[in-house]
Amino acid sequence: MNKTAATGPSTVYEDDLRVHPMAHFLRMDRMPHIWCSSCGLGSTMTCFIMGLKESGLDEEKVAVVSGIGCSGRMAGYLNLDSFHTTHGRAIPFATGLSLANPDLRVVVLSGDGDIAAIGGNHLIHAARRNQDMLIVCVNNFTYGMTGGQAGPTTPVNARGTTAPYGAYEYPFNLPYLAMASGATYVVRWTALHLRRLKNSIAEALPKKGFRFIEVISPCPTAYAHLNRLGSGLDLMRAYHDNSVIKHGADPREADIGFTGKIIVGKFLDSERPTFRDLMVENVARKARGGR
């Protein structure tokens, strides 16, 4: 039997080698994807699919929202309810989606430019409200799709096409920003830590509240090329040599420089009432129950 899952839910025979093992979760009619060889986005999406399977969630109750950029294309490739919004606006779109339909698990898959630059205000406010959503932020230190411009995560001295002499502004430390803003679950891995990333996604998906996973990812075509960091394999080797797993580390100590160590791990796993919890418990009950 040779049955492919081109569109919509359909049966996949996993022992059939002619069918991609993740075809059920992908819009196969949109393949091939646009991503470059050795980009971290493919690995991240694979980890997301594996984490989703492992979480046991009903995949028809999982919705994905992306913004703009290479990472923004993830929503379009996943065979789930998926929304490809404008640049930076995935989080407020996801806020409405999640509040209107509390049965949904809403995931924002997007990049550092989308989430931390143009969408930075939305990031901190959704975290402050402890809005129900999982953010998977693929950080490649650059604007890849537009050709390698510097951004809010570009380390000082790293080059971008808009930083030909090296960047001279301080970058965001995203786990620190997310935690300080009110996120309840904060994790960082690199595109090398696939099993750990998959485990974190599986763990974070069923949780409530604002969950933030940063994935440090190679951009071989733009960032690595402009900064002479070598091939995709060289970058994996660099992640291997420079990553330090420190669960529970204070994210203030987790700055990423142009060179040097990358602290990864689970920095925070906590609970506090979500926006919906507070709304339902406080406001709605009082509003309907009289004075």
Next chain:
Amino acid sequence: MAADRRVLTGEHFMTGDHACAEGALAAGCSFFAGYPITPSTEIAERMALRLPQVEGVFIQMEDEIASMNAILGAAWGGAKTMTCTSGPGFSLMMENLGLGIVMETPTVLVNIQRGGPSTGLPTLVGQADMMQARWGSHGHYEIIALCPNSPQELFDHTLKAFNLSEQYRIPVLVMGDESVGHMSEKVVIPPADELKITPRNYTKKKPGAYWPHEVGDDDIPEMVKAGDGYRIHVTGLTHDKRGYPIIDAKTQDWMVRHLIDKIQKNKHKIIEVEEIELEDAEVCIVSYGISSRVSYRAMELARDAGIKCGMLRLITAWPFCEDKIRELAPRLKAFVVVENNFGQMSLEVERCACGKCLTRLVPHAGGDIHDPEVVLKAIKETVR
């Protein structure tokens, strides 16, 4: 249970802003996202008070960009949604008004207009966002915009805006103004079972057979909501009927034509105007919102002075009533366009009049409303 609290049936003495909120609730709005801005804030305040009473969600967002996105997301989550704003906030919403148009998302955006440009006159009236309502988001598209001229119409037209948004799968604009928003007048809210409410047109197709932009005979695609097993994809990129991005001229042509056609082909059903004493008129005032109320007085004064003056009141600003202007122009001496700006809808009137009669603008920079005597003077000059 919630129905009796959702529709406040009865006679009220109410501000336009509050009437707008009640119109939204009566239409079935269950999600509001907004950001405070004068003179629309009272709509948000009313929604914050009222939505929790009917199991709805109110959220005050970090800005108007977020507000516009949240109502789009919530619409795809299955809610009827609305935001409100004024001048500067309207500018911020333009980006994702475009997203709503391209994703064909039913929602309602209320603009209680104030004087501009920029921060302008936060507490004082203006009507200078009319062309922004038409063309404010980049790219070429059609839009629906309504112009209430009383608190009663802020109730009626907000409800109507919801119905139109569901019928045509498009964000609908309610273009109020500070005077109408802040004035208090009698507002009659009918019993719930007498209200005409357009439900969302959910597809009956099975998952796998449905595409989010596939149109039938009426040019309007059916809706689904996230979580119902359809595994839809919608995008702000140029897309085909499946919602898949296709970056080429052929798909762009199909998509933009579709966004235009679904409104243009139905414009005779959408457009609403009020014709007052036009049977024998040789001068026709064209006006809307608060300016139409001043114009009504000017029309009376002109009639008293023996001038055959009538009025065409725009209830629907966009799509524009081109055919009505073309029909009237050959038998008139002049259109006198009264609006609280330096000529926006008057450009449309002049375009459609095609030189068959004079088009005379009575402009106003904003901050207060026209003096009927000024309008009368303009009317007299056109028949001299």
